Structures are given as structure tokens and as C-alpha cells.
Amino acid sequence: MKQFAVIGLGSFGYYLCKQLSERGHQVMAVDRSPAKIESVQHLVEKAVLADAVDKETLSKLGMADMDLVIVCLGDEIDSSILTTLYLKELGAKEIWVKAMTEDHGKVLHLIGASNVIFPERDMAERVAYTVSHSNVLEHIPLAAGHSIIELAPPSGLIGRTLGELDLPRRYGVMVLVIKELVPENVVTMPSGSYRIKDSDVLVITGRDRDLKRLQAL
Amino acid sequence: MKQFAVIGLGSFGYYLCKQLSERGHQVMAVDRSPAKIESVQHLVEKAVLADAVDKETLSKLGMADMDLVIVCLGDEIDSSILTTLYLKELGAKEIWVKAMTEDHGKVLHLIGASNVIFPERDMAERVAYTVSHSNVLEHIPLAAGHSIIELAPPSGLIGRTLGELDLPRRYGVMVLVIKELVPENVVTMPSGSYRIKDSDVLVITGRDRDLKRLQAL
Ligand SMILES: Nc1ncnc2c1ncn2[C@@H]1O[C@H](COP(=O)(O)OP(=O)(O)OP(=O)(O)O)[C@@H](O)[C@H]1O
Ligand SMILES: Nc1ncnc2c1ncn2[C@@H]1O[C@H](COP(=O)(O)OP(=O)(O)OP(=O)(O)O)[C@@H](O)[C@H]1O
Incomplete structure (x- = not known):
């Protein structure tokens, strides 16, 4: 059984929480929307209301212990870029990020994303x-x-x-x-x-x- | 060569316009955001600034002549539902819709979507x-x-x-x-x-x- 963090509960993040939990893994979900956190409470082990772009808060969540952190923060490209940067600095071992465009993907690779995902493309x-x-x-x-x-x-x-x-x-x-x-x-x-x-x-x-x-x- | 309409230029809609045009098809892109329409002008045959939920406007776009209409309007579930309903009433032969959740997908099937797509899920x-x-x-x-x-x-x-x-x-x-x-x-x-x-x-x-x-x- 592995430990995952899912940051951002859009459609991709939500289904990740559901799928990973169903497979018996420990999942920590992070989102700044109370409604989104509410929607995954019954699915995941830990649901944290937080701003992912707040490095202070992020540092308290034990990201270095995660087998994999998945960042799926949507349209705000700068949010996923900053979050990826902070996760790298906090010692997260494996960081996968959902990108909006291929240029976004290039930047993410350069700043430390292990894998960039393009579901829509x-x-x-x-x-x-x-x-x-x-x-x-x-x-x-x-x-x-x-x-x-x-x-x-x-x-x-x-x-x-x-x-x-x-x-x-x-x-x-x-x-x-x-x-x-x-x-x-x-x-x-x-x-x-x-x-x-x-x-x-x-x-x-x-x-x-x-x-x-x-x-x- | 076929005729397609792509309604909604989020990431999925944008890449559809790009991919279909690259394969030599005729593509009509529809979105209510001028910036989005601007971003596909060089890719598609026709880019229409319009509100997809306005049946009057939709009726002028020749949807019945399309080989396939793809609806990808994002979070606003009611928008994609209404647009699908209108397309069906206007005689569109084949309607594929990007759904946010499985319940959204069920409704879309019931009102006439030929195919429901779940890229993130x-x-x-x-x-x-x-x-x-x-x-x-x-x-x-x-x-x-x-x-x-x-x-x-x-x-x-x-x-x-x-x-x-x-x-x-x-x-x-x-x-x-x-x-x-x-x-x-x-x-x-x-x-x-x-x-x-x-x-x-x-x-x-x-x-x-x-x-x-x-x-x-
Ligand atoms: N700085 C942030 N900190 C925490 N959560 C955030 C932050 N910015 C955005 N989010 C959350 O990330 C989620 C992004 O969802 P959104 O649907 O916009 O993204 P998406 O990647 O396009 O989604 P989808 O997976 O549906 O395609 C939202 O739930 C939003 O509350
Ligand atoms: N009623 C409408 N009429 C026309 N265009 C609309 C309407 N409602 C939304 N749109 C457009 O649909 C697009 C939806 O993009 P958005 O990124 O929110 O959707 P999405 O399906 O989550 O995208 P993605 O494919 O990136 O996952 C936007 O460009 C928006 O301007």
C-alpha cells in the first residue's frame, strides 16, 4: 500500500482520490475549496483545506513521505508551477503534474516534475x-x-x-x-x-x- | 474530408481544433470568449464568437450539416446539457459531449448525446x-x-x-x-x-x- 497526495480536486483530482482509495492506498487530498474537500471526505484518509501555493502550509503536510504527489490545479498555470517548485524544495520524491498546454508542460519538467500528464490533449x-x-x-x-x-x-x-x-x-x-x-x-x-x-x-x-x-x- | 463543430475551447476543445485541422478536416470553433476565438483563428476554417446556450444563434450555424459536433463546455454542466438538447432539436446527426462526472454523463446520454467522453476520469x-x-x-x-x-x-x-x-x-x-x-x-x-x-x-x-x-x- 502506498501513500499519495492529490493537490487540486477538479475532475481529474477527484477521480484520482476515488480510484486510489478504492485500490486500498492512503490518500491525502488538498484543496482550498471547502465544498471540494467536503466532496472527498468519505473517500480519502485525510482531506486538507489549504492553499497549495502557501509554502509554509505545504511544509506541514509531510510531502517528503509521499510515494507520489499529483498536482492538478487547473487553469492557473502559475499555481501548479509554484506548487511543483515548493514540493521539489520540500523533498517530495516523485511529482506528477497535470498540464494545460505543452508549453506549460515544458516549464513543469524544467522545474522538477517527474511526469507531466495531458488528459485532454x-x-x-x-x-x-x-x-x-x-x-x-x-x-x-x-x-x-x-x-x-x-x-x-x-x-x-x-x-x-x-x-x-x-x-x-x-x-x-x-x-x-x-x-x-x-x-x-x-x-x-x-x-x-x-x-x-x-x-x-x-x-x-x-x-x-x-x-x-x-x-x- | 469531414465537417466538425467544436463548441467550447478549453484544453480539450483547443486540441481538438488543432488535431482535426491538422488532419485536413473543416472545423468550425464556437466559444463566447474573444480570447479563445482569437487563439484558434489560425487553426480552423471558421471561428464563431457566440453563446452556445442561445438556440437562436446556434440555429444559424448549420449544425445539421456537420458530420459531428463536439461539446466541451467545462464546469457548467447545465450549459453542456442545454447545448446538447438544442443541437438534437436542430438536427445535428452525431453529438459527442465531454462530461465532468458520471451522473452528468447519464443525463447527456438521455437527452441525445451519441457519445460521452471522460478525459480526466x-x-x-x-x-x-x-x-x-x-x-x-x-x-x-x-x-x-x-x-x-x-x-x-x-x-x-x-x-x-x-x-x-x-x-x-x-x-x-x-x-x-x-x-x-x-x-x-x-x-x-x-x-x-x-x-x-x-x-x-x-x-x-x-x-x-x-x-x-x-x-x-
Ligand atoms: N492555490 C490552490 N490551492 C489549493 N487548491 C487550489 C488552488 N488553486 C486551485 N485549486 C483547486 O484546484 C481545483 C482545480 O480544478 P479545475 O476544475 O479548475 O481544474 P482542472 O485541472 O481544469 O480540472 P479537471 O481535472 O476538471 O480538468 C479546484 O478544486 C480548486 O479549488
Ligand atoms: N455558453 C457558452 N457558450 C460558448 N462558450 C462557452 C459557454 N460556456 C463556456 N464556454 C467556453 O467553454 C470553454 C470551457 O473551458 P473550460 O476550461 O472551463 O472547460 P473544460 O471542459 O473544463 O476544459 P478542459 O478541456 O480544459 O478540461 C471556455 O473557453 C468558455 O469560454
């Missing part, structure tokens, strides 16, 4: 990819040039078996999971005899250019 | 999983009980080849990609002769309980 990229490729329902980048996509089957695949199609050899892509809709079922590592239906959702991985070729079938 | 879940499992650097749920994780190699795997370990047969998991750090390189669909180093990052898929067993090695 990352989701915007996933949405933009998905809506740009018909049939693609979800896109997850894995590594440079290599992704996982959830794909409604291109017409050239419908009614064919995975064995006939031999996707790894002919296209360099692998079907990891097939989500069947009627009835609802998940087939993991499907076999060669699996016959693709138009209602299936194929979860496929491979190089981006190979995934693109597949979509054209 | 989803990122909070990924962070919570990652910090709860030592060695796990990233966690992506694929389907019920089945995920992809990025894993620093457990001690029992270091120095062994993939062929010796035979992970698919012995653990039911598959290594999709190995990210090497020294020097930086990405090995996609690695072969059986690949020998795991402690500096590698393994991108592995399988059932959650099998991934858990692997982490214990």
Missing part, C-alpha cells in the same frame, strides 16, 4: 484519429509508428476466417481480441477458424501503415 | 492502475478482463529469451512490442531469439489475471 488525439478513419472506433498509440485500433470490419474481411486471411503474414497485423455484439462476448486470441461477422469489432495491432492498408480492404 | 484510472502495480508503466484496458500493459521486466525475465520463456503458452500473454532504451529502439513483434534486458520496456497483452501472474516473476 491525449483524449483529443484519440478522438481526432478515430473520427478521421471510418470504421476505426478507437486508436491507441503503442510506440513510434505502431498502434492498436478497434475496427469495424472492412467489407473485404466479412465472412472470411482468420485462417484464410492470414493477417500476420499478409498484412503484418495481429488480431488480439474480437468483441462480438450479438450476443455480447469477448473472444481473446481468436483461432484461425474464427469467421468474421459485420457486427464484430476487431482489436488489431501492427505498424500504422499496415493498419492503414488493412482498412482499405 | 479515464486518465485517472490509467494513473491509478499504473501506480498500483510496481513495474507497470502504462495500462490500457482492451475489453472486459483483457488489457495491454507496459512493463519493466520482472527479475525472473531478465536475461532470458522470448523463445525460452514461451510466454503465450505458459502464461497466456503475448509480447507485442519491446521498447529498448539503450540505444533507443522499438522492436515490433519480437522473435523468439530476443533476449530481455533490464532496461527494456515490454508491451504485453493478455487476460488481466495472466498479466498479474507475469508481474510476480
Whole structure:
């Protein structure tokens, strides 16, 4: 079990408190809004009404003992920057910060954030990819040039078996999971005899250019 | 090329405008803040200064012609609810809405949102999983009980080849990609002769309980 501090109870901070507590960790929540502190009292071990940009107050909260401190203070870029600076000076070992923009992120890295998080930017990229490729329902980048996509089957695949199609050899892509809709079922590592239906959702991985070729079938 | 409307230029809305325009789509941005409209002028085809909760104004913007309208109006839950209602009444075919909380999401579904998006909640879940499992650097749920994780190699795997370990047969998991750090390189669909180093990052898929067993090695 680990000790976390979550500073700032916007949507991200709130869900962090909930998720971490549900997993059995000790969570200290910090926010300057009484209503926000009230909303997490039943979830976390300790909820502190405080101004994160007040180094004096911050120094009394035992930040150096935390396994990880997560700063998610919203629009006020200078608040998250100052808070990160103070946490670094107070000996916090690991500091993750939610950034509003990429420039904000660069500054945070420079002043000591171990990790910078972009929930909205990352989701915007996933949405933009998905809506740009018909049939693609979800896109997850894995590594440079290599992704996982959830794909409604291109017409050239419908009614064919995975064995006939031999996707790894002919296209360099692998079907990891097939989500069947009627009835609802998940087939993991499907076999060669699996016959693709138009209602299936194929979860496929491979190089981006190979995934693109597949979509054209 | 498709036509999109993005209503609300917070971080998510801004990155959507950027990402969709970069992919060559036509984007109409709507916001009531002149500064926000100013910030996207160079990115989008059309930037409209307007109050989204004014049905009269909304009716003049051709929402029924959009392939997709994305509503991301932030904290004011009633604003996104009313805007979604009006868009539905004005004939918008596909409406995706960024929700603040799950209850907000339920209401949005009921009044006509085709899809509800939770960037902060989803990122909070990924962070919570990652910090709860030592060695796990990233966690992506694929389907019920089945995920992809990025894993620093457990001690029992270091120095062994993939062929010796035979992970698919012995653990039911598959290594999709190995990210090497020294020097930086990405090995996609690695072969059986690949020998795991402690500096590698393994991108592995399988059932959650099998991934858990692997982490214990
Ligand atoms: N100096 C500060 N000290 C303590 N709490 C602060 C300080 N400044 C802002 N906060 C709190 O941080 C939270 C930020 O929430 P807000 O919704 O503005 O941020 P956000 O990062 O955009 O949120 P979301 O996670 O919803 O996208 C608020 O609860 C606010 O009370
Ligand atoms: N009624 C409205 N009509 C038009 N624009 C609006 C209206 N209400 C809010 N907005 C705009 O929506 C945007 C919402 O941004 P805000 O950062 O508050 O939202 P958010 O969804 O929390 O953002 P983020 O994507 O950064 O998490 C602002 O630019 C604001 O001007």
C-alpha cells in the first residue's frame, strides 16, 4: 500500500482520490475549496483545506513521505508551477503534474516534475484519429509508428476466417481480441477458424501503415 | 474530408481544433470568449464568437450539416446539457459531449448525446492502475478482463529469451512490442531469439489475471 497526495480536486483530482482509495492506498487530498474537500471526505484518509501555493502550509503536510504527489490545479498555470517548485524544495520524491498546454508542460519538467500528464490533449488525439478513419472506433498509440485500433470490419474481411486471411503474414497485423455484439462476448486470441461477422469489432495491432492498408480492404 | 463543430475551447476543445485541422478536416470553433476565438483563428476554417446556450444563434450555424459536433463546455454542466438538447432539436446527426462526472454523463446520454467522453476520469484510472502495480508503466484496458500493459521486466525475465520463456503458452500473454532504451529502439513483434534486458520496456497483452501472474516473476 502506498501513500499519495492529490493537490487540486477538479475532475481529474477527484477521480484520482476515488480510484486510489478504492485500490486500498492512503490518500491525502488538498484543496482550498471547502465544498471540494467536503466532496472527498468519505473517500480519502485525510482531506486538507489549504492553499497549495502557501509554502509554509505545504511544509506541514509531510510531502517528503509521499510515494507520489499529483498536482492538478487547473487553469492557473502559475499555481501548479509554484506548487511543483515548493514540493521539489520540500523533498517530495516523485511529482506528477497535470498540464494545460505543452508549453506549460515544458516549464513543469524544467522545474522538477517527474511526469507531466495531458488528459485532454491525449483524449483529443484519440478522438481526432478515430473520427478521421471510418470504421476505426478507437486508436491507441503503442510506440513510434505502431498502434492498436478497434475496427469495424472492412467489407473485404466479412465472412472470411482468420485462417484464410492470414493477417500476420499478409498484412503484418495481429488480431488480439474480437468483441462480438450479438450476443455480447469477448473472444481473446481468436483461432484461425474464427469467421468474421459485420457486427464484430476487431482489436488489431501492427505498424500504422499496415493498419492503414488493412482498412482499405 | 469531414465537417466538425467544436463548441467550447478549453484544453480539450483547443486540441481538438488543432488535431482535426491538422488532419485536413473543416472545423468550425464556437466559444463566447474573444480570447479563445482569437487563439484558434489560425487553426480552423471558421471561428464563431457566440453563446452556445442561445438556440437562436446556434440555429444559424448549420449544425445539421456537420458530420459531428463536439461539446466541451467545462464546469457548467447545465450549459453542456442545454447545448446538447438544442443541437438534437436542430438536427445535428452525431453529438459527442465531454462530461465532468458520471451522473452528468447519464443525463447527456438521455437527452441525445451519441457519445460521452471522460478525459480526466479515464486518465485517472490509467494513473491509478499504473501506480498500483510496481513495474507497470502504462495500462490500457482492451475489453472486459483483457488489457495491454507496459512493463519493466520482472527479475525472473531478465536475461532470458522470448523463445525460452514461451510466454503465450505458459502464461497466456503475448509480447507485442519491446521498447529498448539503450540505444533507443522499438522492436515490433519480437522473435523468439530476443533476449530481455533490464532496461527494456515490454508491451504485453493478455487476460488481466495472466498479466498479474507475469508481474510476480
Ligand atoms: N492555490 C490552490 N490551492 C489549493 N487548491 C487550489 C488552488 N488553486 C486551485 N485549486 C483547486 O484546484 C481545483 C482545480 O480544478 P479545475 O476544475 O479548475 O481544474 P482542472 O485541472 O481544469 O480540472 P479537471 O481535472 O476538471 O480538468 C479546484 O478544486 C480548486 O479549488
Ligand atoms: N455558453 C457558452 N457558450 C460558448 N462558450 C462557452 C459557454 N460556456 C463556456 N464556454 C467556453 O467553454 C470553454 C470551457 O473551458 P473550460 O476550461 O472551463 O472547460 P473544460 O471542459 O473544463 O476544459 P478542459 O478541456 O480544459 O478540461 C471556455 O473557453 C468558455 O469560454
